[in-house]
Amino acid sequence: MKKILFTIVFLAAALMFAKAQDPIPVEATVEFNKTQVPGISLLLSSYSIDVVQGAISARFETLKSSKAKGCYKAYVSQRFSDFSSMNIDIYVFAETRGKNSKDLVTLSIAISKGNNNFATADNDPEIYQNVKNFLTDFNRYLFEYNVKLQIADENLKIQNLLKDISKLTGEATKLRKNIAETE
Numbered sequence: 001m002k003k004i005l006f007t008i009v010f011l012a013a014a015l016m017f018a019k020a021q022d023p024i025p026v027e028a029t030v031e032f033n034k035t036q037v038p039g040i041s042l043l044l045s046s047y048s049i050d051v052v053q054g055a056i057s058a059r060f061e062t063l064k065s066s067k068a069k070g071c072y073k074a075y076v077s078q079r080f081s082d083f084s085s086m087n088i089d090i091y092v093f094a095e096t097r098g099k100n101s102k103d104l105v106t107l108s109i110a111i112s113k114g115n116n117n118f119a120t121a122d123n124d125p126e127i128y129q130n131v132k133n134f135l136t137d138f139n140r141y142l143f144e145y146n147v148k149l150q151i152a153d154e155n156l157k158i159q160n161l162l163k164d165i166s167k168l169t170g171e172a173t174k175l176r177k178n179i180a181e182t183e
Contacts, residue, residue: 022136022139022140025040025041025042025131025135025136026042027039028041028108030093032072035116037116038110038119038120039091039108039110039111040108040110040128040131041107041108042108042135043097043104043106044105044106045105049096051142052142055145056094056107057073060075060080060092063080064078071093071094072091072092072093072094073091074091075090075092082133083127083130083131083134084111084126086113088111088113089112089114090109090111091111093107093108094108095108109135111128113127
């Protein structure tokens with residue numbers, strides 16, 4: 001019980017710390033089909049690439065990924081209301097950075113209105129701002145997603161411990177029965 005209470009208090013403190021440390025999305029270029037295209041990036045620390053990619057897949061679960069190539073996923077001709085009311089091509093890039101690739105993950109999104117017509121702050125400020133807002137909110141979503149993964153992992157450990165306790169209780173009962181029979 002104390003462990004559960006500690007976990008809840010720890011997660012609440014971590015949430016407050018995470019809010020204070022929210023990274024800011026920035027304009028960037030990303031490599032797409034051997035060409036540099038405009039996009040928006042968010043530098044994430046404390047999350048593995050697997051957690052970031054899992055959160056992206058969960059967040060875009062209503063969209064159909066048309067292809068995953070290298071470090072990006074393409075959602076071609078999709079309507080995603082967080083970005084636009086029209087069909088757009090969404091390219092999501094998740095890459096590790098630095099010497100210790102576990103430390104930093106760069107998440108980038110590039111939006112095309114078709115025919116490699118990528119959205120920028122100049123040619124489509126609304127979509128551009130919507131992507132920035134999405135990435136700002138995504139950091140909170142990522143934190144919640146990671147907490148859910150950790151809770152699921154802890155629940156699995158608890159279930160395994162309960163099975164072990166049940167097994168040991170059964171063995172103890174058998175041993176008591178054997179001792180009673182030998183006396």
